[in-house]
Amino acid sequence: MSAFSLIISIVPHDRGEKLTKAAVAAGCGGGTVLMGRALAKSNLGAILGTGETTKDLIYMVVDSEKKSAIMSAILDSAKNEKTDFGCLFTLAVDSTLKAGIVSGKAESSDSKGEEKMNENTKSSDMITVIVNKGYADDVMFAARKAGATGGTVINARGTAREDDAKFFGMHIVPEKDMLIIVVESGKKEAVLSAIKEVKCLKEPGMGIAFSSPVTDFELLGKKK
Secondary structure, three states: OOOEEEEEEEEEOOOHHHHHHHHHHOOOOOOEEEEEEEOOOOHHHHHHOOOOEEEEEEEEEEEHHHHHHHHHHHHHHOOOOOOOOEEEEEEEEOOEEEOOEEEOOOOOOOHHHHHHHHOOOOOEEEEEEEEEOOOHHHHHHHHHHOOOOOOEEEEEEOOOOOOOOEEOOEEOOOEEEEEEEEEEHHHHHHHHHHHHOOHHHOOOOOEEEEEEEEOEEEEEOOOO
């Protein structure tokens, strides 16, 4: 088991601070908040221009031994929020660099607590798609048809290469959309197959997609 875990929470914009305060009180060293755009859960909603909202994405790298306690604190802080207030999931982290020291894999003594938290959790995967700006909606349209129910877009930019176009001697770095989709593991292959047929991912340099197994997935807010 990895010595560290990345906890990712997605909640309405300007509500991320509530979660980070609870996480810090439970032993988290801090986090990073990104602003994203949640896409409509249905293709009809996307066509009608409804269902999109602004989101906070909170990234927190924590000791795996503290993960269960921190996740419990986050869940507790959101228990009185509306149903489907947001979601929380984790990814394994192989190594970290902090204050010049690299830490790697280690066995966690909290494995029993992690197993208990995972008992009622379905296996999931996070699919990340990075495409030139403006194409995330096309990718999401295809993903929904294959079973995905929603995604979150973060604005990003590419890095310059020697053969990139230049303007007055400066590299022109294209803006990017980074689309994050969490799906049940059984739907992952269908979603990836649908995504690869999107025109913007068939041309070299236009985009990339990859998946990572999610080790925990929890909905935030009141339980139905």
